[in-house]
Amino acid sequence: MTTKSMSTYSYELKKKAVELYLEGHPAVKIAEENGIKNRRRITEWVEIVRKTGDYKSLHSRRGHANAGKERVHEMTHEEENARLRLEIHYLKKLMELKAR
Structure with missing residues (x-):
């Protein structure tokens, strides 16, 4: 068996x-439905x-290698806006899950 x-x-x-x-959606289910061998890959x-x-x-x-490192250049407005939109989306989903 090979792992991807x-x-x-x-x-x-x-x-x-x-x-x-x-x-x-739970990582286990996403992995199963999409043929991803290791659910931790998703996280x-x-x-x-x-x-x-x-x-x-x-x-x-x-x-992946640079994910936790500081950027050499400053974020552009577009990059920062994209990051903030993603963060807002994530927080909204957390609030929805807590409300259930």
Whole structure:
């Protein structure tokens, strides 16, 4: 049995998995339904997106390696807006889940 590394999953699949997770779907179910061998891979992708503020970092392992490091350049307004929108979306989903 072979396990897939982060780079073998398509960008589209990674993005879909992160979006479903942020909408409140359990990682186990997302993994089962999308052929992802390890559910922890999904939470790793979510952390990458949260730290970088965008989905672009899911394209390669380079985004993973740099996810927790400070950026050399300042964020553009577009990058910061994207990060804030993602953060707001995440917080809204958390509030919805707590209200249930």
